[in-house]
Amino acid sequence: MSSLYLSFSDSATMLQRNFQRALRNPFVIFSSILTPALMLVLFFYVLGGSIAGGLNGGEKGGTEYLNYLLPGIIVLTAALGAEVTALNVNYDRTENIINRFRTMPISRGALSTGHALANVIQTLISIVCIVGIGLLMGFRPNAGLVEWLAAFGLLALFSLAIAWLAVPLGLIARTPGGANSLSLIIGFLLPFFSSAFVKPDTMPDWLQVFVKYQPFTAVTETLRGLLTGTAIGDNWIYAISGSVVLAILGYIFARWAYNRQPSR
Amino acid sequence: MATNQTAIAVRNLRKSYGSQLVLDGIDLDVPEGSVYALLGPNGSGKTTTVQILSTYLAMDGGEVRIAGHDLVKEPAAVRAAIGVTGQFSAVDSLLTGEENLRLMTKLYHLGPQEGRRKTAELLERFDLVDAAKKLAATYSGGMKRRLDLAMSLVGTPRIIFLDEPTTGLDPRSRKTMWEIIRELLGEGVTIFLTTQYLDEADELADKIGVLDQGKLVAEGTVTELKRRIPGGHVRLQFADSGLLSSAALTFQGSIRDEEALTLTVPSDGSVRSLRTLLDRLDNEAIAVENLTVQMPNLDDVFFALTGTSKNLKGGE
Ligand SMILES: Nc1ncnc2c1ncn2[C@@H]1O[C@H](COP(=O)(O)OP(=O)(O)O)[C@@H](O)[C@H]1O
Numbered sequence: 139m140s141s142l143y144l145s146f147s148d149s150a151t152m153l154q155r156n157f158q159r160a161l162r163n164p165f166v167i168f169s170s171i172l173t174p175a176l177m178l179v180l181f182f183y184v185l186g187g188s189i190a191g192g193l194n195g196g197e198k199g200g201t202e203y204l205n206y207l208l209p210g211i212i213v214l215t216a217a218l219g220a221e222v223t224a225l226n227v228n229y230d231r232t233e234n235i236i237n238r239f240r241t242m243p244i245s246r247g248a249l250s251t252g253h254a255l256a257n258v259i260q261t262l263i264s265i266v267c268i269v270g271i272g273l274l275m276g277f278r279p280n281a282g283l284v285e286w287l288a289a290f291g292l293l294a295l296f297s298l299a300i301a302w303l304a305v306p307l308g309l310i311a312r313t314p315g316g317a318n319s320l321s322l323i324i325g326f327l328l329p330f331f332s333s334a335f336v337k338p339d340t341m342p343d344w345l346q347v348f349v350k351y352q353p354f355t356a357v358t359e360t361l362r363g364l365l366t367g368t369a370i371g372d373n374w375i376y377a378i379s380g381s382v383v384l385a386i387l388g389y390i391f392a393r394w395a396y397n398r399q400p401s402r
Numbered sequence: 403m404a405t406n407q408t409a410i411a412v413r414n415l416r417k418s419y420g421s422q423l424v425l426d427g428i429d430l431d432v433p434e435g436s437v438y439a440l441l442g443p444n445g446s447g448k449t450t451t452v453q454i455l456s457t458y459l460a461m462d463g464g465e466v467r468i469a470g471h472d473l474v475k476e477p478a479a480v481r482a483a484i485g486v487t488g489q490f491s492a493v494d495s496l497l498t499g500e501e502n503l504r505l506m507t508k509l510y511h512l513g514p515q516e517g518r519r520k521t522a523e524l525l526e527r528f529d530l531v532d533a534a535k536k537l538a539a540t541y542s543g544g545m546k547r548r549l550d551l552a553m554s555l556v557g558t559p560r561i562i563f564l565d566e567p568t569t570g571l572d573p574r575s576r577k578t579m580w581e582i583i584r585e586l587l588g589e590g591v592t593i594f595l596t597t598q599y600l601d602e603a604d605e606l607a608d609k610i611g612v613l614d615q616g617k618l619v620a621e622g623t624v625t626e627l628k629r630r631i632p633g634g635h636v637r638l639q640f641a642d643s644g645l646l647s648s649a650a651l652t653f654q655g656s657i658r659d660e661e662a663l664t665l666t667v668p669s670d671g672s673v674r675s676l677r678t679l680l681d682r683l684d685n686e687a688i689a690v691e692n693l694t695v696q697m698p699n700l701d702d703v704f705f706a707l708t709g710t711s712k713n714l715k716g717g718e
């Protein structure tokens with residue numbers, strides 16, 4: 139058996155373990171849908187009226203703001219996967235099972251890969267639910283099949299990047315609480331400091347610089363364009379290359395964190 | 403299978419955490435098919451040793467061969483030869499006992515049929531059949547420990563590391579664990595275990611290394627270790643106080659107990675000294691009801707040895 143085959147097989151085994159555990163603990167899946175769903179409701183019904191005023195011809199409870207908002211909520215859903223992943227990985231650390239894996243003849247990246255792939259699948263399921271809720275609320279995308287497929291492809295890549303960033307955070311955090319706080323930087327702060335919920339033009343200049351060039355904005359804008367036909371421009375290039383770069387950096391960081399010598 | 407091969411060979415093993423020297427030049431050899439017990443108090447470096455020998459932790463210096471493989475150059479080959487049960491149980495508590503074992507069989511690439519067979523065999527052997535479908539989170543300490551060990555055996559390792567396998571277990575679970583360890587030994591497996599319990603080392607080990615502050619302060623078989631310190635004696639019991647008195651006259655320096663009708667005679671416990679003692683009793687025609695040889699227990703040995711090393715330091 140080649141070592142490539144073995145590392146695929148080990149990663150698949152780890153992925154399967156993640157599913158077994160997710161089914162035991164359905165609250166995690168539930169909450170990874172509930173949180174973005176609540177944000178959707180909050181932004182659309184509670185804040186939507188005043189935010190929509192900032193959009194041209196915005197009306198209360200209108201489709202226009204929902205069309206703007208929903209792609210952002212989808213990106214938020216993907217970003218929140220960081221929290222679940224970091225917690226799952228940290229659980230393996232605090233439960234010592236990583237100590238066992240490290241002394242077994244299994245491929246070194248298998249555990250992390252299993253967690254990362256589990257996150258992608260879990261995130262895509264959550265996103266389908268969020269889109270469903272959005273449609274019920276009045277979201278009106280004009281995307282065809284190709285655009286939908288492209289959107290899901292981008293989201294899969296993006297959530298892979300998120301997961302690879304979250305895995306090492308879960309590995310280095312000493313407690314689940316620590317893993318949670320670290321992952322919230324990715325899961326919460328970055329989506330809010332992006333174009334996900336409001337237009338960057340309404341923000342102060344110094345913030346706009348950060349917001350416009352951080353990868354979450356590029357992903358959101360690309361997604362928005364694919365689903366609702368707004369201008370994408372160069373954003374798709376930044377979205378894809380940004381995700382790839384983040385995934386690779388996260389992967390390297392994760393390899394390091396997995397093999398790292400324990401410390402106190 | 404070749405016998406008298408060295409399963410674990412360690413030379414001048416050193417490890418520091420920051421400025422703290424944790425292992426200060428350990429040397430040891432464990433022949434294939436034997437049990438080596440590393441005995442030491444909390445913080446003496448037992449876990450660190452196991453973690454290094456099992457490829458978990460990198461050493462700072464020294465040379466280690468496990469199953470003939472160099473630990474640093476061939477960690478993968480070492481991992482394939484060993485099974486490790488760490489100090490703290492390493493099971494997935496959100497999986498059932500059976501699922502935990504199946505996970506291991508998949509990671510060892512046993513194939514579905516062999517995997518199921520192995521899982522069933524281990525559940526049976528470790529008395530976990532009834533609990534097979536329950537989440538490991540609901541297991542008692544003893545059950546978790548058994549599952550932990552069962553998981554370490556999935557890859558049929560030739561060498562098993564057990565870090566404090568019975569710490570925190572109730573006496574019954576402890577006995578069960580001992581039986582399991584002896585069974586493994588019967589299969590020719592080499593066992594390297596650590597313990598804080600002297601009776602455990604006494605019970606299981608072919609050879610004991612006494613670890614104190616990162617140094618092996620003594621090494622040997624149980625008997626050898628006991629020989630190294632004074633305090634052994636033979637207790638003779640007599641039918642009446644007349645016999646007791648004659649015996650007390652024969653053995654100078656002995657202690658008599660009128661009530662129990664016993665006489666305690668200092669002895670190193672060797673066969674030769676016992677023979678001399680019995681010969682003298684025969685010569686004097688003193689009949690003995692009962693004779694027990696009381697060797698210093700490992701507790702005495704341990705405190706004598708580590709006490710010595712501490713005194714040496716204090717005297718510098
Ligand atoms: N990760 C670590 N960082 C710093 N010091 C450590 C670490 N692990 C162990 N030590 C120290 O090394 C010494 C030996 O620890 P350990 O091997 O766990 O002993 P034992 O298993 O015999 O109780 C102790 O003084 C402990 O505090």
Ligand SMILES: [Mg+2]
Pocket residue numbers: 445448449450489565566
């Ligand atoms: Mg220990």
